[in-house]
Each structure stands twice: as structure tokens, then as C-alpha cells.
Amino acid sequence: MTTSAILQAINGTSFAALLFLLASGFTLSFGLMRVVNMAHGAYYLLGGYVGLAIVQVTGSFSAAILAGGAAIALLGFFVDRALIRRTGENHLAQVLLTVGIAFVIGDVALWIWGGDNLKVPVPMFLRGAVELPGGIVYPAFRLMLIGLGLVVALVLWLLYHKTQIGAVVRAGVDDREMVAANGIHVDRLFIVVSALASFLAGTAGVVGGAFLTLYPGAEWEILVFALVVVIVGGLGSLEGAMIGALIVGLLDAYGRWLLPEFSYFVLFGPMAILMLFRPTGLFGKAH
Amino acid sequence: MERKHLIAWSVVAVAIAALLPLVAGPFWVALLTQMFIFGLLALSVDLLLGHAGLFSLCHAAFFSVAAYTTAILQVRYGVSTALAAPAGIVAGTLLGLVFGLSVRTRGVYFILITIALGYIVWGVAYRWSSFTGGDNGVTNVPRPTIAGFELESMTSYYYFMLAVIVLSLLAYRVLVASPFGLTLRGIKTSETRMTSVGFRPNRHLYAAFVLSAAIASFAGVLYVYYNRFVNPVSASFPISVEAVLMAIVGGSGTIVGPLLGSGIVLALRNWVSSFFELHAAVMGLVFIAVVLWAPNGLVGLLASLRANRRAAR
Numbered sequence: 001m002t003t004s005a006i007l008q009a010i011n012g013t014s015f016a017a018l019l020f021l022l023a024s025g026f027t028l029s030f031g032l033m034r035v036v037n038m039a040h041g042a043y044y045l046l047g048g049y050v051g052l053a054i055v056q057v058t059g060s061f062s063a064a065i066l067a068g069g070a071a072i073a074l075l076g077f078f079v080d081r082a083l084i085r086r087t088g089e090n091h092l093a094q095v096l097l098t099v100g101i102a103f104v105i106g107d108v109a110l111w112i113w114g115g116d117n118l119k120v121p122v123p124m125f126l127r128g129a130v131e132l133p134g135g136i137v138y139p140a141f142r143l144m145l146i147g148l149g150l151v152v153a154l155v156l157w158l159l160y161h162k163t164q165i166g167a168v169v170r171a172g173v174d175d176r177e178m179v180a181a182n183g184i185h186v187d188r189l190f191i192v193v194s195a196l197a198s199f200l201a202g203t204a205g206v207v208g209g210a211f212l213t214l215y216p217g218a219e220w221e222i223l224v225f226a227l228v229v230v231i232v233g234g235l236g237s238l239e240g241a242m243i244g245a246l247i248v249g250l251l252d253a254y255g256r257w258l259l260p261e262f263s264y265f266v267l268f269g270p271m272a273i274l275m276l277f278r279p280t281g282l283f284g285k286a287h
Numbered sequence: 288m289e290r291k292h293l294i295a296w297s298v299v300a301v302a303i304a305a306l307l308p309l310v311a312g313p314f315w316v317a318l319l320t321q322m323f324i325f326g327l328l329a330l331s332v333d334l335l336l337g338h339a340g341l342f343s344l345c346h347a348a349f350f351s352v353a354a355y356t357t358a359i360l361q362v363r364y365g366v367s368t369a370l371a372a373p374a375g376i377v378a379g380t381l382l383g384l385v386f387g388l389s390v391r392t393r394g395v396y397f398i399l400i401t402i403a404l405g406y407i408v409w410g411v412a413y414r415w416s417s418f419t420g421g422d423n424g425v426t427n428v429p430r431p432t433i434a435g436f437e438l439e440s441m442t443s444y445y446y447f448m449l450a451v452i453v454l455s456l457l458a459y460r461v462l463v464a465s466p467f468g469l470t471l472r473g474i475k476t477s478e479t480r481m482t483s484v485g486f487r488p489n490r491h492l493y494a495a496f497v498l499s500a501a502i503a504s505f506a507g508v509l510y511v512y513y514n515r516f517v518n519p520v521s522a523s524f525p526i527s528v529e530a531v532l533m534a535i536v537g538g539s540g541t542i543v544g545p546l547l548g549s550g551i552v553l554a555l556r557n558w559v560s561s562f563f564e565l566h567a568a569v570m571g572l573v574f575i576a577v578v579l580w581a582p583n584g585l586v587g588l589l590a591s592l593r594a595n596r597r598a599a600r
Contacts, residue, residue, distance in 0.1 A: 003292050036395055036399075083575065083579075086579060087578065091342075091394060091395050091398060092336075092342045092398075093578045093582065095342070095398055096528075096531065096535070096577070096578050097342075097575055097578040097579070099528050099571075099574060100570075100571040100572065100573070100574025100575040100578070101571065101575065102571070103525075103567050103568060103571030103574065104568045104571035104572060104575075105571075107565050107566075107567035108565065108568055109573065110567075111564060111565055111568075120387065125552065144538055171429065179331070220524050224402065224403060224406045226525075227399050227402055227403055228403050229404060230399065231396070231399050233401060235395060235399075237394070241482070253313035260414070261411075261414050261415040261416075261417070262411065262413060262414075262415070263410070263414070264407050264410030264414070265407060265410075265411070268403055268404065268406070268407045271403060272388070272400075272404065273391070275388075275391075275392065275396075275400055276388055276391065277398055279391055279392040281397065286380065
């Protein structure tokens with residue numbers, strides 16, 4: 001019992017790491033650009049498929065992570081410039097537009113890669129299991145995922161709080177006009193942040209594809225989890241995305257374990273209650 | 288449009304719809320029946336979107352909970368239509384009472400929360416397979432008998448749906464023209480102003496949300512009797528988004544718009560899928576095109592054309 005409880009805790013944390021990769025980009029692009037990008041899940045799925053293709057050609061998992069991220073960063077850049085930018089700050093239009101983009105990406109991916117569950121092959125040295133103190137045996141890959149999540153979280157946190165770019169981004173989240181008035185090229189900042197968000201989504205797809213597999217419909221399932229993370233944590237808050245990911249990951253793991261048929265309730269119930277008392281999430285501000 | 292023109296056009300439209308099964312084949316009768324059912328769903332979404340300014344993406348939840356309730360009662364417990372159908376509407380509306388608490392939020396938060404809430408229902412329909420039948424759903428729902436009339440054939444169901452939709456549109460017209468409808472549009476235009484003249488926006492929005500859930504539930508019951516089975520697809524996110532798309536394509540905030548939008552979207556999907564594999568991608572392109580070029584939908588497009596013509600004269 002205690003062993004399973006601990007195992008579920010690690011499961012939840014590794015899922016949280018994956019969710020953080022996705023939710024951090026979503027929340028940052030909202031915070032800075034006021035963009036709600038529902039195609040984020042489709043970016044994840046497509047990134048995973050690109051990564052899969054790269055592994056099949058080169059055999060390198062790290063190349064796949066980079067290529068998946070880079071391809072999606074490029075795609076995200078064009079989608080942002082050519083389409084999303086034209087909706088201004090109309091969230092309704094943005095949501096419809098990006099859902100449309102997600103439909104197109106999802107359907108084209110289905111056409112290319114088919115409807116089967118595909119798994120991104122994990123490199124040899126991460127395939128085995130690791131014995132943790134206390135005699136718990138756990139897959140190495142998912143431990144690596146936790147590590148990756150921590151590293152990304154740390155890098156983003158440092159970038160956000162300790163660098164000048166981060167200071168400008170934070171200022172932009174608070175008051176964009178003021179930042180522009182101080183002579184900072186806000187548009188250039190937008191490009192960097194949206195590319196970073198897309199890059200993280202693509203990377204998440206490759207990593208997620210290695211343990212959750214890739215299949216049509218995965219884009220919406222993962223997006224909803226990311227949305228809950230963002231709702232719980234508060235839109236636009238990086239810390240919120242970290243805490244939110246951890247809460248959602250753990251609730252999901254324990255929910256699936258203890259109440260498999262109602263795991264969605266375990267996850268969404270607390271979210272709904274939180275929403276009643278703090279509609280803007282744990283760390284969010286009213287927008 | 289002037290009132291007498293409007294009445295004349297409506298009578299012509301209903302007359303054409305009534306004569307249609309005499310000339311058109313079963314394919315068209317089925318397509319129009321679907322258009323009526325999803326038109327009603329789009330109408331329920333548009334009560335919030337077009338009149339109250341709330342963009343809900345969870346209406347598939349009410350639609351499917353009503354459909355499941357009716358189907359399970361009728362198939363598994365042998366309850367008669369006279370009880371199973373109202374029970375479906377009640378179940379969907381009760382869910383609306385709970386989900387309606389989301390009107391405490393606005394804007395993006397409201398959109399995101401409704402998406403997440405909608406997923407609960409999909410998740411339960413999909414995973415609680417001992418009760419909902421999982422992926423297969425509930426099958427063999429019988430066609431209903433209403434006041435001694437058996438709606439066994441597609442044509443009889445079509446006429447039933449035609450009557451339902453005409454009555455629903457009339458009732459909806461009364462509703463949106465009522466003081467309640469005006470209040471909702473007042474809140475949509477300026478919530479602060481409505482608050483300062485003494486209204487409590489959240490109460491009105493909550494009432495609108497529950498009413499909208501009730502209409503969506505009604506559509507769900509009509510759907511399950513048409514389709515004769517229900518599975519988790521009816522609770523899925525794409526159904527919720529498509530209902531919004533229908534409302535916008537036709538013309539949000541109008542009365543016939545959502546119905547027209549439903550016809551356009553369904554016809555387009557049927558037509559495209561007959562020769563092109565990537566029909567979901569085509570639907571996606573429709574979303575993009577509507578947002579970029581026709582945000583006011585067909586009714587808005589026609590209105591601006593008329594305005595241009597009048598200006599040219």
C-alpha cells in the first residue's frame with residue numbers, strides 16, 4: 001500500500017513535469033500577449049510526431065527533442081504572425097481561430113501518421129528501471145522526465161526573475177503600453193516568448209510521446225489537463241503553472257489509482273470549488 | 288426587415304420545409320432533421336453568446352447528459368417516453384444548475400472553465416463504462432410514441448422536428464424580446480452600467496445559463512430519439528465547439544441564424560466528406576475563415592449587403 005502510494009506520487013510528479021512544459025508556454029503567452037492558444041495541444045501532438053520521425057531517421061532521442069521543439073517554434077511563429085495576430089485581443093475569435101488551427105493540424109497528422117497509437121522510442125540507457133532507496137523500482141525514463149521538468153522550471157524561473165529579458169516580460173505582463181512607451185520593442189519580445197512557448201509544446205510532445213504515446217485526440221486530452229493547470233495556477237503566472245502542474249499531476253495519479261471510473265471528478269471537482277472562491281486561480285490576477 | 292415581410296418569409300420557409308419530403312429523398316430528410324436538432328443546440332449556445340456575451344464551450348455536456356439519461360431510462364429500465372424524455376431534460380438542467388456557477392467568472396476564465404467542465408462529462412461517459420456503456424454507449428433506443436402517434440419512420444420524425452423547431456423559434460423570439468432578454472443584452476453591452484442602475488448581473492447570467500442548459504438538454508433528448516443510440520462522442524469537445532461555430536456562421540444574436548448555421552455546417556461536412564478525406568481539416572479552415580472574414584455570420588453578411596444596396600440607391 002505505501003509502496004503503491006509512493007509509486008503514484010512519482011507517477012504524478014512525472015506527469016506534472018510534462019504538464020508544466022505545456023502549461024508554462026500557454027500561461028506565458030497569455031500573460032504577455034493576451035493570447036489564448038487552443039492549438040497548444042495540437043502543437044504538442046505534432047511536435048511528438050516530428051520527434052518520432054527524427055528518431056526513426058537519426059536514432060537520436062535528444063535530436064528528436066530539439067527538432068520537435070524547433071519545428072513547432074517555427075510553425076508557431078508563422079501561425080502567430082499570419083493568423084492569431086489578426087484577432088487582436090478578442091478572446092472569442094482567438095479561441096475559435098486556434099481551435100480551427102488545431103483541427104487542421106490534427107487532421108493532417110491523422111492523414112500522415114494514421115490512427116494507431118505510436119510510441120517515440122526511448123534511448124537505450126533510459127529504457128531500464130532504477131532502484132530507488134526503499135526498494136522501489138521505477139522506470140528510468142520517467143525519472144529523467146522529472147529531472148527535465150525541474151531543469152526547465154529552474155531555467156524559466158531564472159530567466160523570468162533574474163534576467164533583463166525576464167524583467168521586461170514581467171513588466172509587459174503588468175502594463176504593455178508602459179513598456180512600449182519606455183522604448184522597448186514589445187513586438188520583438190512577443191516573437192521570442194511565443195517561439196519559446198511553441199518550442200516547449202513541441203518538446204513536451206516528443207517526451208510525452210515516449211510514455212503516453214501519440215494518437216489522434218491526444219491533443220485535446222493533454223490540452224484540457226494543461227488548461228486545468230493554468231486555471232488552478234492562475235493565467236499568466238509562471239509559479240502558478242508550477243504549483244498547478246504538481247497539483248493536477250498528483251490528483252490525476254491518485255484519482256486513477258483510487259477511483260479509476262471517476263478520476264476526472266477527482267481532478268475537476270477541486271478545480272470547480274477553487275474556482276468558486278478564487279476565480280482567478282491561486283496566483284492569477286484579474287484580466 | 289419589416290414585420291409583414293418577416294411573417295411572409297417565415298410562412299414560405301415553413302411551407303417549403305413541409306412539402307420537402309414529397310420531393311426530396313431520405314438523405315435530405317435526415318440531413319434536415321439533424322439541422323433542426325443541432326440548430327436547437329446552437330440556439331441554446333447563442334442565448335449565452337449572442338445575448339449575454341458569455342462564450343460557453345460545455346454545451347455538449349447538457350446535450351449528452353440528457354441524451355444518456357433518456358436512453359438509459361428507456362432502454363435499460365423500460366421507462367416510457369412520457370417519463371424518460373422529461374427526465375432527460377431535468378437531468379441536463381440540473382447539471383446546468385451546477386455548471387452555471389461558472390458565471391462568477393468572465394472572459395477567458397469563463398471559456399477555459401467551461402471547457403474543463405465539459406470534459407468531466409465526457410470523461411465520465413467514457414470511463415464509467417459499467418453504467419454508460421463506455422465507448423459503445425447506449426444502443427437500441429426506440430423511436431417515441433407521442434399522443435398515440437408513432438414516430439417510427441424518418442419522415443414522421445422530420446415533421447415532428449419541424450413542428451418542434453417552429454414552436455421553439457417562436458418561444459425563443461418571445462424570450463429574447465422580453466425584459467429578461469433586454470437585461471441580458473444590457474449586461475453584454477455594459478455590465479458596470481447595468482450594475483449601477485441596480486441589476487445584479489450574476490443572477491441574470493445564472494438564469495440565462497440554466498435556461499440555455501435546458502434548451503441544450505431538450506436538443507439532446509430529440510437527438511437520442513433521432514439517432515437511436517448515444518456514445519461519448521456526443522459529449523466531446525468538438526460538439527461544443529461546433530455548436531458555437533454554427534451559431535456564429537449563421538449569425539450570432541439573431542433568431543434564425545443558429546438554425547441556418549447548423550444547416551450550413553452539416554451540409555458542408557456531408558458534402559466535403561463525400562469526396563475528401565480530410566474533412567475535419569476543412570471544418571478547421573471554416574473556423575479560421577469565419578473568424579477572419581465573416582465574424583457576423585451569414586445573417587450579418589446579408590444585412591451588410593442590404594445596407595450597401597440601400598446606400599447605393
